Amino acid sequence: TVTSGAGRVYSTAREFALANGEYFSLANNSDFQAAAINGSFSFFLWLYQTNPTTAHYVINKSTAGATATAEYRLLTSTSENDILRFSMADGSAVVTVSSDKSFTENQWHSIYCGYDAVRAQPFIQIDNNAIQYPGVETILPQDTTADFHLGIPTPSFPHLAWNGRIGPVGFWHRLLTPDETGLSQIGLTYDQIKNSSSRPWMDTP
Numbered sequence: 001t002v003t004s005g006a007g008r009v010y011s012t013a014r015e016f017a018l019a020n021g022e023y024f025s026l027a028n029n030s031d032f033q034a035a036a037i038n039g040s041f042s043f044f045l046w047l048y049q050t051n052p053t054t055a056h057y058v059i060n061k062s063t064a065g066a067t068a069t070a071e072y073r074l075l076t077s078t079s080e081n082d083i084l085r086f087s088m089a090d091g092s093a094v095v096t097v098s099s100d101k102s103f104t105e106n107q108w109h110s111i112y113c114g115y116d117a118v119r120a121q122p123f124i125q126i127d128n129n130a131i132q133y134p135g136v137e138t139i140l141p142q143d144t145t146a147d148f149h150l151g152i153p154t155p156s157f158p159h160l161a162w163n164g165r166i167g168p169v170g171f172w173h174r175l176l177t178p179d180e181t182g183l184s185q186i187g188l189t190y191d192q193i194k195n196s197s198s199r200p201w202m203d204t205p
């Protein structure tokens with residue numbers, strides 16, 4: 001059972017224990033299907049990682065473990081846990097973007113990631129650092145029948161579950177503005193972003 005711990009934005013966040021393979025899931029629907037969105041989409045969330053041992057998944061929408069089947073996924077690097085990766089696939093090709101090496105454990109980080117339809121590229125940003133893109137590689141999103149998982153790749157891979165806390169998770173059918181992502185610099189509250197966004201909204205607390 002996912003429990004609660006001290007939060008970064010709200011007083012509490014969700015505490016995921018790797019040993020228990022804990023996760024949340026949402027049944028597949030077009031609101032979360034990459035190609036059905038037919039444009040840009042973005043996630044904004046807060047993460048706190050504890051005692052990483054391998055690649056640990058935060059977000060995954062995939063029918064199987066193979067990367068090429070994933071609409072999108074967010075996870076730490078297998079060998080470098082201070083790097084987060086956001087990847088997308090079209091059924092055969094996979095495009096992955098890696099963050100800078102600033103995802104330190106045992107502290108909160110804001111994560112902005114998703115798909116820029118104009119560039120046809122995934123992207124990722126940690127805190128207020130530069131947004132990272134995957135060079136010249138481009139990709140068109142695919143739709144699958146996969147459920148959406150938070151904190152685990154799929155229930156079949158509990159050893160890759162998240163270990164630590166996940167604060168509020170927002171999902172938008174658009175890109176966010178620099179003002180919206182620069183929470184710590186301009187003092188914008190998370191509810192202001194939430195209320196200015198298009199549907200759907202997903203929240204872990």
